Amino acid sequence: GIQVEQSPPDLILQEGANSTLRCNFSDSVNNLQWFHQNPWGQLINLFYIPSGTKQNGRLSATTVATERYSLLYISSSQTTDSGVYFCAVVPVAGTYKYIFGTGTRLKVLA
Amino acid sequence: GAGVSQSPRYKVAKRGQDVALRCDPISGHVSLFWYQQALGQGPEFLTYFQNEAQLDKSGLPSDRFFAERPEGSVSTLKIQRTQQEDSAVYLCASSDRAINYGYTFGSGTRLTVV
Numbered sequence: 001g002i003q004v005e006q007s008p009p010d011l012i013l014q015e016g017a018n019s020t021l022r023c024n025f026s027d028s029v030n031n032l033q034w035f036h037q038n039p040w041g042q043l044i045n046l047f048y049i050p051s052g053t054k055q056n057g058r059l060s061a062t063t064v065a066t067e068r069y070s071l072l073y074i075s076s077s078q079t080t081d082s083g084v085y086f087c088a089v090v091p092v093a094g095t096y097k098y099i100f101g102t103g104t105r106l107k108v109l110a
Numbered sequence: 111g112a113g114v115s116q117s118p119r120y121k122v123a124k125r126g127q128d129v130a131l132r133c134d135p136i137s138g139h140v141s142l143f144w145y146q147q148a149l150g151q152g153p154e155f156l157t158y159f160q161n162e163a164q165l166d167k168s169g170l171p172s173d174r175f176f177a178e179r180p181e182g183s184v185s186t187l188k189i190q191r192t193q194q195e196d197s198a199v200y201l202c203a204s205s206d207r208a209i210n211y212g213y214t215f216g217s218g219t220r221l222t223v224v
Contacts, residue, residue, distance in 0.1 A: 033212060041199055041218050043153070048212035086152055088213075097143065097166065098213065100152030 002027045002091045004101035011106045013077050021072040021104045023087030031090040032063055033098065034072050038083045046072070046085075077108045112136075114216035116202050122222045123192045131187045131219045133202030141205040142185050143213065144177055148198045156200075159185060192223045 003026040013019055023032075034046040047054050047061040049070065054061055058077075063070040074081055084105050088098040115134040123129050135142050141160055145153035146169075155169040161182040170177070174193075179185040189196055199220050203213040 031212075035215070041220070043201065043215040043218075045212060045214060088152075096141075097155045097158060097169075100154070103152050 002029075002089065002093075002099055004087060004089055004099055006085075006087055006101040006104050008104060009102065011104060013106065013108050015077060015079060015108055015110050017077050017108075018073070018075045019077060019106070021074070021085050021087075021106075023070040023072070023089075023101055025068050025070075025087075025089050025101075028068070028092040029065065029089040030092050031098070032065075032070055033088050034061055034070070035086045035088060036081075036083055037086060037103075043086070074106075077106075079108045079110050082106055082108050114202055114204050114214055116200075116216035116219050118219060119217065120220050120222075122224060125194060125223055126191050127223075128188065128190045129192055129221065131189075131200050131221070133185045133187070133204075133216060135183065135185070135202070135204030136206070136214060137183075139204035139206045139214075141207065142179060143203045143205075144185070144187050145201040145203065146171075146198045147201055147218070153201055156187070189221075192221075194223050197221055197223045 005024045007022045036044045049061045049063045051065045058075045060073045084103045087101040117132045144156040147153040157177045158166040159179040174190045176188045199218040201218045203215045
């Protein structure tokens with residue numbers, strides 16, 4: 001089945017720093033979402049982005065489907081950005097269920 | 111409702127006990143998914159409903175797991191004779207398309223089997 005790998009696995013930032021999280025996938029995908037799981041376990045949808053670029057405030061994401069990767073940019077990080085960031089994809093090969101990546105655990109220090 | 115609601119938020123069960131976890135999706139959402147998230151891992155697919163039809167239950171780990179959505183809205187995930195390895199967070203998500211589009215997740219139910 002499809003492999004979804006995220007890097008880095010762990011990241012510690014000082015408040016105000018910028019970061020880039022990467023998601024690589026091993027096969028073609030129909031859909032891709034980025035989620036933030038906060039320390040209370042809530043999975044929050046950040047972007048639905050099967051291709052192209054989107055921005056929402058301090059966050060932006062780019063997916064290059066032909067090269068099988070997506071990037072999540074966090075600018076001017078805040079302590080509330082802490083948590084785990086997941087990339088999830090739906091493979092082209094006839095399914096509708098999201099396959100989650102390995103996650104990037106982010107800690108932002110005040 | 112405004113979001114996906116799950117209850118209970120936390121459940122402690124004695125090994126061998128049956129449990130039922132509830133998911134109330136966003137009103138009108140056609141698709142409903144259950145995921146299991148073990149500690150330190152990403153969520154893993156359990157089962158999928160389109161309206162009241164369970165179209166995929168390939169992720170259910172054993173025949174002790176059963177899910178239903180009888181009227182195409184609220185769904186219940188039932189685990190019979192719970193085992194310690196069932197301890198996890200159970201997440202429900204819904205989508206407003208018949209074919210998966212973007213998910214909205216609930217807050218999950220954290221199940222601990224002692």
